[in-house]
Amino acid sequence: DVKVTQSSRYLxxxxxxxxxxxxxxxxxxxxxxxxxxDPGLGLRLIYFSYxxxxxxxxxxxxxxxxxxxxxERFSLILESASTNQTSMYLCASxxxxxxxxxxxxxxxxxxx
Amino acid sequence: xxxxEQHPSTLSVQEGDSAVIKCTYSDSASNYFPxxxxxxxxxxxxxxxxxxxxxxxxxxxxxxxxxxTAKHFSLHxxxxxxEDSAVYFCAASKGGTYKYIFGTGTRLKVLA
Numbered sequence: 001d002v003k004v005t006q007s008s009r010y011l012x013x014x015x016x017x018x019x020x021x022x023x024x025x026x027x028x029x030x031x032x033x034x035x036x037x038d039p040g041l042g043l044r045l046i047y048f049s050y051x052x053x054x055x056x057x058x059x060x061x062x063x064x065x066x067x068x069x070x071x072e073r074f075s076l077i078l079e080s081a082s083t084n085q086t087s088m089y090l091c092a093s094x095x096x097x098x099x100x101x102x103x104x105x106x107x108x109x110x111x112x
Numbered sequence: 113x114x115x116x117e118q119h120p121s122t123l124s125v126q127e128g129d130s131a132v133i134k135c136t137y138s139d140s141a142s143n144y145f146p147x148x149x150x151x152x153x154x155x156x157x158x159x160x161x162x163x164x165x166x167x168x169x170x171x172x173x174x175x176x177x178x179x180x181t182a183k184h185f186s187l188h189x190x191x192x193x194x195e196d197s198a199v200y201f202c203a204a205s206k207g208g209t210y211k212y213i214f215g216t217g218t219r220l221k222v223l224a
Contacts, residue, residue, distance in 0.1 A: 033210070094210075102158070
């Protein structure tokens with residue numbers, strides 16, 4: 001089974017703090033994603049990485065950056081957290097030959 | 113822009129009854145349509161998917177139908193059980209891209 005692991009499930013951070021959300025996948029997938037999930041808005045793509053050191057902005061990249069130094073690891077960075085970034089963050093991965101994306105369990109971030 | 117509309121937003125059914133969730137997509141080039149189930153506190157899990165070259169696909173109590181002309185697809189769950197209670201998301205994607213357009217989700221409650 002594909003496993004996408006988000007190491008931090010629940011975080012509480014202060015406004016202005018730098019926040020790192022880490023994601024690791026064990027299927028040697030080339031593609032990795034970070035989504036944000038908010039009630040009534042569904043899943044919105046923040047950033048996509050199609051390979052190591054490669055990234056593309058998604059629909060809502062403002063206030064976020066990403067890092068992909070190794071194939072299995074994709075990090076989401078909030079340079080200066082704000083209260084409107086309080087949300088559930090989902091990491092996902094996909095193999096280059098497939099359509100199916102596999103999600104992690106999610107990271108609940110509260111910014112106070 | 114591209115979008116996927118999903119209805120209803122909430123659905124309550126009696127145990128043993130059927131449940132139907134409908135999605136309409138706007139991009140006629142979409143050719144891959146997955147359905148995800150998200151249980152409370154967890155990430156979305158793929159439950160069934162369909163490609164544009166078929167009209168229907170079944171997996172035990174779950175089926176998906178696709179009408180390319182009308183640009184809509186539906187999830188059908190028969191003989192519902194309490195463990196089917198969850199949020200269900202549809203999505204549309206086209207081959208060769210990383211873009212998945214998600215619906216806003218349907219909260220299904222199966223009443224015992």
